[in-house]
Amino acid sequence: MEAAPSNRWPDALSPLLRAIDPMPTLGLIEYQDAPPEVRAIYDDIMATRKTDWVNNFWKALAHDPAALKRAWETAKQVMGPGSLDPLTKEMIYLAISISNQCEYCIASHTAGARGKGMTDEQFKEMLAVVGFANANNRLVAGLRVEVDERFNAPA
Amino acid sequence: MEAAPSNRWPDALSPLLRAIDPMPTLGLIEYQDAPPEVRAIYDDIMATRKTDWVNNFWKALAHDPAALKRAWETAKQVMGPGSLDPLTKEMIYLAISISNQCEYCIASHTAGARGKGMTDEQFKEMLAVVGFANANNRLVAGLRVEVDERFNAPA
Amino acid sequence: MEAAPSNRWPDALSPLLRAIDPMPTLGLIEYQDAPPEVRAIYDDIMATRKTDWVNNFWKALAHDPAALKRAWETAKQVMGPGSLDPLTKEMIYLAISISNQCEYCIASHTAGARGKGMTDEQFKEMLAVVGFANANNRLVAGLRVEVDERFNAPA
Amino acid sequence: MEAAPSNRWPDALSPLLRAIDPMPTLGLIEYQDAPPEVRAIYDDIMATRKTDWVNNFWKALAHDPAALKRAWETAKQVMGPGSLDPLTKEMIYLAISISNQCEYCIASHTAGARGKGMTDEQFKEMLAVVGFANANNRLVAGLRVEVDERFNAPA
Amino acid sequence: MEAAPSNRWPDALSPLLRAIDPMPTLGLIEYQDAPPEVRAIYDDIMATRKTDWVNNFWKALAHDPAALKRAWETAKQVMGPGSLDPLTKEMIYLAISISNQCEYCIASHTAGARGKGMTDEQFKEMLAVVGFANANNRLVAGLRVEVDERFNAPA
Amino acid sequence: MEAAPSNRWPDALSPLLRAIDPMPTLGLIEYQDAPPEVRAIYDDIMATRKTDWVNNFWKALAHDPAALKRAWETAKQVMGPGSLDPLTKEMIYLAISISNQCEYCIASHTAGARGKGMTDEQFKEMLAVVGFANANNRLVAGLRVEVDERFNAPA
Numbered sequence: 001m002e003a004a005p006s007n008r009w010p011d012a013l014s015p016l017l018r019a020i021d022p023m024p025t026l027g028l029i030e031y032q033d034a035p036p037e038v039r040a041i042y043d044d045i046m047a048t049r050k051t052d053w054v055n056n057f058w059k060a061l062a063h064d065p066a067a068l069k070r071a072w073e074t075a076k077q078v079m080g081p082g083s084l085d086p087l088t089k090e091m092i093y094l095a096i097s098i099s100n101q102c103e104y105c106i107a108s109h110t111a112g113a114r115g116k117g118m119t120d121e122q123f124k125e126m127l128a129v130v131g132f133a134n135a136n137n138r139l140v141a142g143l144r145v146e147v148d149e150r151f152n153a154p155a
Numbered sequence: 156m157e158a159a160p161s162n163r164w165p166d167a168l169s170p171l172l173r174a175i176d177p178m179p180t181l182g183l184i185e186y187q188d189a190p191p192e193v194r195a196i197y198d199d200i201m202a203t204r205k206t207d208w209v210n211n212f213w214k215a216l217a218h219d220p221a222a223l224k225r226a227w228e229t230a231k232q233v234m235g236p237g238s239l240d241p242l243t244k245e246m247i248y249l250a251i252s253i254s255n256q257c258e259y260c261i262a263s264h265t266a267g268a269r270g271k272g273m274t275d276e277q278f279k280e281m282l283a284v285v286g287f288a289n290a291n292n293r294l295v296a297g298l299r300v301e302v303d304e305r306f307n308a309p310a
Numbered sequence: 311m312e313a314a315p316s317n318r319w320p321d322a323l324s325p326l327l328r329a330i331d332p333m334p335t336l337g338l339i340e341y342q343d344a345p346p347e348v349r350a351i352y353d354d355i356m357a358t359r360k361t362d363w364v365n366n367f368w369k370a371l372a373h374d375p376a377a378l379k380r381a382w383e384t385a386k387q388v389m390g391p392g393s394l395d396p397l398t399k400e401m402i403y404l405a406i407s408i409s410n411q412c413e414y415c416i417a418s419h420t421a422g423a424r425g426k427g428m429t430d431e432q433f434k435e436m437l438a439v440v441g442f443a444n445a446n447n448r449l450v451a452g453l454r455v456e457v458d459e460r461f462n463a464p465a
Numbered sequence: 466m467e468a469a470p471s472n473r474w475p476d477a478l479s480p481l482l483r484a485i486d487p488m489p490t491l492g493l494i495e496y497q498d499a500p501p502e503v504r505a506i507y508d509d510i511m512a513t514r515k516t517d518w519v520n521n522f523w524k525a526l527a528h529d530p531a532a533l534k535r536a537w538e539t540a541k542q543v544m545g546p547g548s549l550d551p552l553t554k555e556m557i558y559l560a561i562s563i564s565n566q567c568e569y570c571i572a573s574h575t576a577g578a579r580g581k582g583m584t585d586e587q588f589k590e591m592l593a594v595v596g597f598a599n600a601n602n603r604l605v606a607g608l609r610v611e612v613d614e615r616f617n618a619p620a
Numbered sequence: 621m622e623a624a625p626s627n628r629w630p631d632a633l634s635p636l637l638r639a640i641d642p643m644p645t646l647g648l649i650e651y652q653d654a655p656p657e658v659r660a661i662y663d664d665i666m667a668t669r670k671t672d673w674v675n676n677f678w679k680a681l682a683h684d685p686a687a688l689k690r691a692w693e694t695a696k697q698v699m700g701p702g703s704l705d706p707l708t709k710e711m712i713y714l715a716i717s718i719s720n721q722c723e724y725c726i727a728s729h730t731a732g733a734r735g736k737g738m739t740d741e742q743f744k745e746m747l748a749v750v751g752f753a754n755a756n757n758r759l760v761a762g763l764r765v766e767v768d769e770r771f772n773a774p775a
Numbered sequence: 776m777e778a779a780p781s782n783r784w785p786d787a788l789s790p791l792l793r794a795i796d797p798m799p800t801l802g803l804i805e806y807q808d809a810p811p812e813v814r815a816i817y818d819d820i821m822a823t824r825k826t827d828w829v830n831n832f833w834k835a836l837a838h839d840p841a842a843l844k845r846a847w848e849t850a851k852q853v854m855g856p857g858s859l860d861p862l863t864k865e866m867i868y869l870a871i872s873i874s875n876q877c878e879y880c881i882a883s884h885t886a887g888a889r890g891k892g893m894t895d896e897q898f899k900e901m902l903a904v905v906g907f908a909n910a911n912n913r914l915v916a917g918l919r920v921e922v923d924e925r926f927n928a929p930a
Contacts, residue, residue: 022772058163100288131447137255137411144417147211336740340792365925379537410909418925443871448833458831490764561749576771593697
């Protein structure tokens with residue numbers, strides 16, 4: 001597990017850092033400070049992802065072990081291979097995070113998608129679709145377009 | 156091209172229909188009433204999609220021929236085959252429309268994705284990712300999680 | 311003041327209507343049933359707008375007379391003439407409602423903007439900007455573009 | 466009233482600070498520079514909240530004294546005790562701000578809710594509801610679920 | 621369990637109904653048609669809620685039994701009594717659904733909150749907070765207000 | 776064209792800067808490194824805007840030259856003079872960006888609107904409308920207000 005970032009900067013910079021880089025509301029729970037049920041999930045995250053670190057989202061969520069467990073169990077069910085491959089799922093997740101302006105999620109799932117093989121071309125094509133959908137969603141609403149009858153027919 | 160829906164119901168129902176099924180703000184431009192530059196785009200839509208009808212979005216947007224042309228040209232550039240296949244793009248578009256609660260877009264792009272081969276399994280897996288991303292986008296924001304330094308490093 | 315819509319359809323249709331056209335959560339308060347402080351605001355709305363009816367938003371909000379008063383007082387302060395003219399303000403309001411997918415607000419403020427002189431050309435240009443901004447808002451987020459230093463300088 | 470933050474860092478850091486910590490668009494109006502009607506509101510804010518400082522939101526909004534007055538009067542009407550207690554209202558406000566990804570509002574209303582007694586347990590339970598609602602809002606939209614007739618019946 | 625709505629209207633109205641009241645994308649799974657693992661969840665929903673029917677959300681989600689199970693298990697963990705009471709949680713859920721313009725969720729959780737005892741006064745106060753937060757979230761963003769240092773300090 | 780910001784700070788600060796001021800996902804393409812078709816667009820941006828620099832949005836988007844071209848061509852069609860003047864369009868764009876919480880877009884289009892003559896009074900009036908619309912969009916949704924029949928009538 002990586003060392004806590006608080007040890008990295010000269011002390012003189014700490015008030016500056018606090019101003020621009022606030023502590024998460026509940027703080028982060030590092031591995032060495034985690035209770036056993038949280039450690040078990042951290043271990044499972046690292047084993048599943050074949051990596052030796054846990055990103056901040058999980059360390060912040062760990063203050064609510066039941067929420068941590070729900071989110072991680074859902075991640076394993078929802079983001080793994082199925083009739084859609086994990087990269088496609090990761091790009092859908094990233095697309096939603098971009099649309100919702102979630103800075104953390106954009107950063108972490110851009111890295112996640114790249115880790116699953118997303119090329120720059122795929123990233124750019126996904127992003128173009130996100131922009132186009134967001135524009136058209138509003139054109140439709142503004143024009144008050146009624147749903148075509150055919151789209152309401154049973155499949 | 157399909158007949159206008161206004162001819163389909165008994166006259167006695169028309170005030171009811173107007174109450175529940177309003178005219179689009181600018182109305183719809185049917186093929187027979189369209190100026191040549193709009194007809195050319197309708198023809199291209201039908202030819203590209205190998206179909207004999209045009210859905211309401213384009214008929215409503217046709218009141219602004221420059222906007223119609225921009226949207227259709229972008230659709231051809233953005234939604235066609237590339238490093239992502241057209242079905243993946245259609246599902247990303249649908250995912251965004253679901254996230255944005257755009258009823259028309261959900262109806263039309265569910266049909267569009269099915270037309271490109273989306274199975275019920277794929278639909279359900281996409282939807283599960285949309286729900287999960289929307290939840291986690293808020294957990295991250297509420298916890299004020301800071302971006303991990305690794306996610307900011309150059310790729 | 312217009313008659314309540316519930317009297318307009320044959321009784322046989324009433325279950326259908328209830329299914330598709332639900333009562334607002336708290337119902338609507340018609341003029342004849344309104345307490346004096348609500349009537350005074352209805353009167354002011356009609357006098358200010360030089361019209362003889364009040365639209366459903368105010369009749370629904372009237373269940374909370376303090377909220378009704380706040381909203382109407384704000385409307386008079388915010389939507390009236392100033393350094394921006396009332397039509398520009400109405401179009402900004404409509405643009406936001408379109409972006410937020412608020413069906414009622416789109417319907418009422420399209421009518422409102424037209425009542426203030428919005429032409430079809432102006433509507434279409436406004437809508438094009440709304441679509442473009444919504445697209446670009448996401449392109450920027452997805453690309454993680456940092457704010458140019460010049461944009462942070464004091465004006 | 467607290468001193469302006471601009472005096473706190475070494476001069477050598479000021480270009481860095483400007484890059485990462487931009488001035489609000491219109492700047493902040495400090496108490497000593499405020500016109501009487503703004504000072505009166507600052508005084509009321511501090512008296513109502515039993516505190517000796519005013520947070521940046523009000524100092525930025527003070528450039529539009531009518532907007533400042535509207536917002537503060539609404540705050541007093543809407544956020545105070547009623548049939549819901551102030552802490553419940555503060556948590557609803559925080560929940561909306563989290564859902565909307567408003568960083569400033571999350572920071573200020575997390576502090577506000579804690580000041581009104583919000584425990585970490587309450588914070589975590591509120592956040593779990595926010596995540597769950599945001600997920601389900603999309604599942605419903607994606608599945609195109611029709612409203613149950615019973616939910617449309619008069620209460 | 622309630623009878624399917626498709627039996628309720630004269631046949632002559634069915635094309636009208638289909639136009640205005642489309643089938644959910646995957647349809648609804650009624651109790652008598654549900655596989656055992658879905659029936660078990662329907663039974664648990666009815667037992668937990670002390671009622672004899674299941675609303676459409678669950679019947680639509682039942683096409684993905686794993687998603688149905690996740691959502692229902694989360695509902696029991698997240699919406700039940702804790703350090704916040706179930707009515708407060710229901711109102712936070714409703715507030716988010718209103719903010720996100722999810723029509724189905726607004727209808728179902730207004731009913732849900734009333735079933736848990738929400739009074740009209742509480743509803744109106746909650747709604748006022750939702751409106752106020754949504755307004756202020758944008759005032760803050762537009763003014764580019766920086767987070768007060770105090771709000772970044774550890775609790 | 777301005778020099779790249781990476782040269783501006785002492786080397787000792789670079790890890791700090793990387794932590795707080797991450798590289799855009801694909802980086803920025805500076806003029807001197809741009810291929811001819813990108814340079815041509817940069818030239819057109821600077822000529823059209825009568826300026827000697829290009830802001831980061833375009834430099835980040837330039838990794839996808841087709842997307843860059845689409846966005847710039849749309850900008851010229853949509854943001855230029857028409858039946859709405861460029862300042863009104865810029866303020867509508869800014870209003871949407873504020874509503875969507877897009878920090879970059881707020882910064883760049885506040886500067887853009889000011890460059891087109893937006894006064895502080897106009898900014899404040901626009902912002903007040905954005906706040907009011909966002910509040911009312913939710914009041915309407917929460918009250919489940921049905922659209923007035925008159926708003927559905929043909930114009």
